[in-house]
Amino acid sequence: MTRILSLLLICFVALAACTDTSGTSTLAADGRPLPKVYKIRGNPEKLQFRMLDSVNALRQAQGLQSVQLSSQLNAAAATHAKDMARQQRAWNFGSDGSSPIDRVNRAGFSGTFLGEAISESYETETETLGAWVQNPATRPVIMDPKATHMGFAWHQEKSGKIWWALEMGSSI
Numbered sequence: 001m002t003r004i005l006s007l008l009l010i011c012f013v014a015l016a017a018c019t020d021t022s023g024t025s026t027l028a029a030d031g032r033p034l035p036k037v038y039k040i041r042g043n044p045e046k047l048q049f050r051m052l053d054s055v056n057a058l059r060q061a062q063g064l065q066s067v068q069l070s071s072q073l074n075a076a077a078a079t080h081a082k083d084m085a086r087q088q089r090a091w092n093f094g095s096d097g098s099s100p101i102d103r104v105n106r107a108g109f110s111g112t113f114l115g116e117a118i119s120e121s122y123e124t125e126t127e128t129l130g131a132w133v134q135n136p137a138t139r140p141v142i143m144d145p146k147a148t149h150m151g152f153a154w155h156q157e158k159s160g161k162i163w164w165a166l167e168m169g170s171s172i
Contacts, residue, residue, distance in 0.1 A: 037160030038124045048074065051125050051152045051166070055142060058133060064145055070169065072109035073151020077165035079103055080118070081155040084163045090120040104167060111149060111171040115141030119164045125154075128164050146170045 027033060040047060048069060056066040080103055083094050092100055100116040117138040119128050132138040151167035 037122050038162070039160065040154065040156050040162065047125060047154075048152050051129065052150060054126060054129055055150060055166075058129075059143060059147075062143060064143060065148070067147050067150040067168070070109060070111075070149040070151050070167075072107040073104065073149055073167040073169055074153055075151070076100075076103040076107040076109065077151040077167050078153035078155075079107070080116075081153050081163045081165040084118065084120065084165070085155045085157060085161075090118050090163065092116055092118060100167065104169065109149075109151075109169055111169045112146075114144045114147055114168040114170055116168070117141050117164075117166040121162055121164065122160055123162075125152075125164070128162075132166070141168050142166070144168055144170075 052067070052069055059066060080094065080100070084090055087095050094103060098106075101113050104113045115138075117132045119131065121128055121131075123131075129142075132142060147168045148171045149169045151165075151169075153165055155163045157163075
């Protein structure tokens with residue numbers, strides 16, 4: 001009997017250790033789990049190359065040519081990601097009224113601008129790319145057969161919200 005009581009006591013202690021005592025709920029009001037904030041750390045170029053590899057894997061699976069990173073398109077994407085954060089809205093126009101074409105030209109890209117994908121989220125770059133590929137408005141931008149160059153950047157607020165921007169272009 002003592003053995004059973006000891007075993008039960010150990011089980012109760014183990015269960016108590018698993019209990020969230022922080023006072024914060026891990027569920028939203030709708031009962032779904034709260035998203036975890038993805039914090040971008042480390043070398044920004046590693047994140048850009050991970051996105052490039054992911055985009056190229058998707059493109060190659062469809063028989064499309066790979067794209068390469070463009071420093072000019074990266075600069076245009078970075079400018080727009082920061083500007084969307086200042087405006088607190090994900091849209092394709094800058095606070096100065098600039099269009100994506102204006103920003104790409106200002107950044108010095110000499111090729112043809114093909115399109116832009118933007119987002120605000122707390123999700124990883126991979127989850128964001130997945131959402132873009134599922135969206136009928138942004139999938140054609142990423143999968144454009146004429147694309148040869150890509151730019152990708154983000155701005156992360158202290159709250160964790162991330163403003164993502166991806167630019168596609170062609171040197172032809």
